[in-house]
Amino acid sequence: MMETAATLPFEREHPLRMPARLRELQSRGPVHLVLTPVGDPAWLVTDYAEVKRLLASDKIGRSHPDPANAARIGESALVSGPLGDYETEEADSARTRALLQPHFSPKRIRELKVRVEALTTELMDTLAAAPHPVDLIETLALPLPILVVCELLGVPYDDREEFRSWIHAVADVTDRPASERALGELVAYGQRLVARKHREPGDDITSRLCATDGVDDDEVALLTMALLFAGFETTSVHIGLGMLLFLVNTDQWERITAEPARVTQAVDELIRATPGPAGGDIPRYAREDIRIGGVTIRKGDLVLLDNGAANRDPAAFPDPDRFDVARQAGGHLSFGHGRHYCIGAPLAKVELEVVFAQLASRFPGIRLAVPVDDLRMRHNTQTGGLLELPVTW
Numbered sequence: 001m002m003e004t005a006a007t008l009p010f011e012r013e014h015p016l017r018m019p020a021r022l023r024e025l026q027s028r029g030p031v032h033l034v035l036t037p038v039g040d041p042a043w044l045v046t047d048y049a050e051v052k053r054l055l056a057s058d059k060i061g062r063s064h065p066d067p068a069n070a071a072r073i074g075e076s077a078l079v080s081g082p083l084g085d086y087e088t089e090e091a092d093s094a095r096t097r098a099l100l101q102p103h104f105s106p107k108r109i110r111e112l113k114v115r116v117e118a119l120t121t122e123l124m125d126t127l128a129a130a131p132h133p134v135d136l137i138e139t140l141a142l143p144l145p146i147l148v149v150c151e152l153l154g155v156p157y158d159d160r161e162e163f164r165s166w167i168h169a170v171a172d173v174t175d176r177p178a179s180e181r182a183l184g185e186l187v188a189y190g191q192r193l194v195a196r197k198h199r200e201p202g203d204d205i206t207s208r209l210c211a212t213d214g215v216d217d218d219e220v221a222l223l224t225m226a227l228l229f230a231g232f233e234t235t236s237v238h239i240g241l242g243m244l245l246f247l248v249n250t251d252q253w254e255r256i257t258a259e260p261a262r263v264t265q266a267v268d269e270l271i272r273a274t275p276g277p278a279g280g281d282i283p284r285y286a287r288e289d290i291r292i293g294g295v296t297i298r299k300g301d302l303v304l305l306d307n308g309a310a311n312r313d314p315a316a317f318p319d320p321d322r323f324d325v326a327r328q329a330g331g332h333l334s335f336g337h338g339r340h341y342c343i344g345a346p347l348a349k350v351e352l353e354v355v356f357a358q359l360a361s362r363f364p365g366i367r368l369a370v371p372v373d374d375l376r377m378r379h380n381t382q383t384g385g386l387l388e389l390p391v392t393w
Contacts, residue, residue: 007035008044008073008304015375015386016245016275018312018321022046026309030293034304037173040071042283042302043295048313048333050292051305056338060284060303063089071302073283074173077180078229079382082285093340096223099215100343103152103205109346112152113354119147120354124362133369133390140355141239141389145232148351152231153224154197154204163189167229171381186229190221227344235348237385239355242270244375244389246356247368249323256325256356257364263357266325267349270356272332273323276308276384282336307333365393 010019025032030047045051054060064070064082074080084092102108127139146164150157166189169175169182193206194217201207205227209220246253256262282305290297297303311332312320335345342348359366369390376387 005033005035005041006044008037008042009379012275012377015241015372015377016248016273018275018309022306022309026313031295031297036071036073036302036304038072038074040073040302042071042073042304043292043297044304044306045292046306046309046313047293048310048316051307051310051333052337054284054290054303054305055282055307055333055336055340058090059286059288059290061086061089061287062284064285064300066300070285070300073302073304074382075176075179076171076173076382077176077183078170080173080283097343099209099212099223100205100227103208104343104346106346109350112148112347113350115151116144116148116351116354117358119151120144120351120358123147124358128362132392134392136243136389136391137236137240137386138388141236141243141386142232144239144355145235145351148235148347149228149231152205152347153193153227154202154206155193155224155228159189163228167233168381170229171233171383173382174380186225187221190225190228191217193224194221230344233381233383235351237383238271238274238348238352240386240389241274242267242352242356243359243366243391244368244372244386245270245273245323247366247391248372250367252323252325253360253364253366257360260357260360262325263353263360265328267352267356268332269323269325269327269329270352271334271349272311272317272327272329274308274334276306276311276334281305281307281382307336363393366391367393 006021006025010021012019026046030045030050032044034042034044036042045054062082063084063086065086067082070082072081123140123144127134130139146160147157163186166182166186169178170186172179194210197207197210201210206220206224209215209223256266284303284305286297286299286301286303288299311334314320335342369392378385378387
């Protein structure tokens with residue numbers, strides 16, 4: 001059986017399409033034995049209903065009872081293998097969410113939206129003045145999430161090149177030593193930031209966590225850097241690939257430029273239709289034996305929940321490869337589901353809504369400056385995404 005297992009990652013024929021091999025596997029059943037890029041066995045779950053069920057289940061987790069010998073998806077020190085303490089994972093997760101939830105309340109998100117709009121307008125002004133063609137990744141998709149997360153955490157924007165390079169290195173699934181070094185640098189930076197916030201507190205999450213009873217400085221540093229890591233990678237990918245979805249589906253772009261009120265609904269569809277890394281977006285480990293579609297996943301096995309494939313499951317979303325801004329796509333699984341639903345999802349959606357509303361308003365004639373086949377993808381990170389997106393208007 002191991003000899004016939006598919007090997008990750010699957011070859012992607014087009015940056016916006018589900019790989020043919022992944023589509024074939026999905027059509028054959030909900031779960032599949034695969035080999036990760038480092039040669040370890042794993043179970044790939046591609047069925048919407050099963051991915052959703054497992055996301056809300058306590059039968060899987062990020063930790064492993066024997067982490068040194070657990071299967072891995074790559075060489076990243078942070079996103080490729082087990083995380084956390086196996087005995088206390090659930091309690092630790094609940095505590096972290098309780099600490100962070102107040103900072104992502106609806107009231108706080110409404111307040112942040114005003115700032116997101118102002119930051120986006122500044123970037124749009126820069127974009128408008130830039131010579132053509134313009135790389136939308138470098139001028140918008142990367143800087144906006146960084147600006148927002150800096151604002152949120154009280155991180156100096158002038159440090160962006162430094163921590164951006166660390167985050168990219170930490171996320172590299174091909175170079176373990178470089179990933180570990182970068183993770184050490186990122187944690188040390190977090191510790192220096194916490195020390196500065198004790199001296200000069202501000203109106204930001206880091207300062208408020210520093211003033212929270214029962215939270216020591218090391219925990220604040222780790223939480224802050226985790227938010228920094230998570231706060232711009234995925235949003236940046238969604239801005240880039242989301243814009244590409246519009247650029248190759250010009251009828252949908254024309255629709256939101258003509259009907260700006262559709263942007264909020266369009267963002268859910270954009271998030272659903274944005275392809276994942278083609279081979280298990282969410283790594284988890286079975287905490288007990290699990291039966292899926294006649295297959296038994298054993299306790300300790302690596303389980304890869306492919307929410308990108310789940311979002312294109314025809315049983316959940318008819319004609320799933322069609323990008324349609326009128327689709328009711330709020331049930332997508334890109335932010336997870338249940339008690340582990342991404343705590344920063346409301347802020348990410350606000351960023352995307354603001355970005356595409358302003359792009360549609362200010363650049364209705366935007367178009368690709370190169371053929372789609374010339375676009376290059378990032379292959380060394382779990383989040384993937386475009387390396388560049390040259391546009392003109």
